[in-house]
Amino acid sequence: MMIPRHLKILDLTRRDSKVRVEYLAKALNVTLQTIRRDLVFLAEQGLIERVHGGATLPSGLRNIGYEQRSQLNDTAKSRIGDACASEVKNGSTVFLGIGTTCESVARALIHRTGLMVMTNNLNAIPILSAGGKNTVMVTGGRLRESDAGLVGPAAVTSLRQFKFDLAIIGCSALDENGDLFDYDLDEVMVSQAVIETSRKTVLVADNAKFDRTAPARIASLSDVSLFCTDEPPHQLHPATVGAGPNLLIAPK
């Protein structure tokens, strides 16, 4: 049975990521044993994870819909989000992919109206629906808990039913030859299908992606129409940049 104190415990846990039994007992003015019983209950519901001495946030999906402070403070990503959102025309049909950068774009679209946005990013859904003025579509697919993404063949099938005016996708890594990579083949197949079925594709990636590597190749920079990032990509071969897409550096 959920009681108000449980909600307070959840709030405190979410605020601090980790709480101690003793702290909660004092804060809520009950005994240690009562807090323990509460934590057992909340852990059974999967709302927290029990650790010796207290509790932590559960790993993975459960933060869906929860505005994570980390990303809100990430000025690079929110700048990219704003810049990319300016490419989205009113009334258009847009696809939004997986990753925190795509979620920043979603945040920048909150006050727009008349958009039809399809996404396979469950984290983006509450953001997109916040304004209540856009139609939100969701792809099908297998849930990948690590990032609340929908991937796999079912995702590909469902998005092939559409043709997007604009697709906004991210990637895990970007090498100096202008190739885009991800960790998961299932996600790569989704991204490839999206590129195929969209009139225009925007890649959003902050410069941290320049240093990384990942195993599965999605596509080449030249397959996308616009590359939206926060810093000029010095790491890329100049020739690659020249032959590639238009470049949009998010203003500070």
Added chain:
Amino acid sequence: MMIPRHLKILDLTRRDSKVRVEYLAKALNVTLQTIRRDLVFLAEQGLIERVHGGATLPSGLRNIGYEQRSQLNDTAKSRIGDACASEVKNGSTVFLGIGTTCESVARALIHRTGLMVMTNNLNAIPILSAGGKNTVMVTGGRLRESDAGLVGPAAVTSLRQFKFDLAIIGCSALDENGDLFDYDLDEVMVSQAVIETSRKTVLVADNAKFDRTAPARIASLSDVSLFCTDEPPHQLHPATVGAGPNLLIAPK
């Protein structure tokens, strides 16, 4: 039947966010038992939420993943959830539909393993993924914000790619002839497709549904394999029950 005292209770609750039975009894000069009856009534209308010792304002907008709150108090629904979950065999492929009763079933499945669960109920996703031991699939579809359901033709298309061992669906109303109804044609089409594409269908509905009506017909009780509810459905014509599905009354 709403009476003036109910309005006063609502006012006091809204003023203080939380009220105690004892306080209300004194303030309104009636006995504790009367206040309890009032609170039961108001909670049934969704105007307040019952808590031990009193009542609170209903929790506001349901955040995906944070929704748990409201249903946990509803013992009827969690009993139905437990009973229905006992019908789910290990290793089977299950579909889970829209509605708070279906979410109760999800909650009862948390500790199961090896299931493949597909759902068009976004609220059910964080619950289903809590254990981390099951595969969660999501249908595509248009997001209906009122209940975080995915509906429409895209939802139908994506679930037709599967065949389920067991489908668990709810309904908004159930009339005395044993017909199931919903408010939204888009959702009805999904439910119909689910029934078609499942080896076995379980309808979950608490007895509050017996009194209601809704415009769009989903199917007849005889189209489902099992009807799982909390009280014997006296309102139904006995003949209907006899010809219909097996009945599972959730034990108290």
Added chain:
DNA sequence: CGAATTATGTTCGTTTGTGTTCAAAACGAA
């Protein structure tokens, strides 16, 4: 008016929430 229905009060056994104690388990440092 009287009968039937509804609302409220009263009683009482049951359930629930919390506190307290204590032995076992987990942890951390030597």
Added chain:
DNA sequence: TTCGTTTTGAACACAAACGAACATAATTCG
């Protein structure tokens, strides 16, 4: 490892809250 400390969960106890059943008062309606 071993020792000492902290944390834990089970068991028990108690008070508050609950709901069912019945009784009584108020009201509706024929």
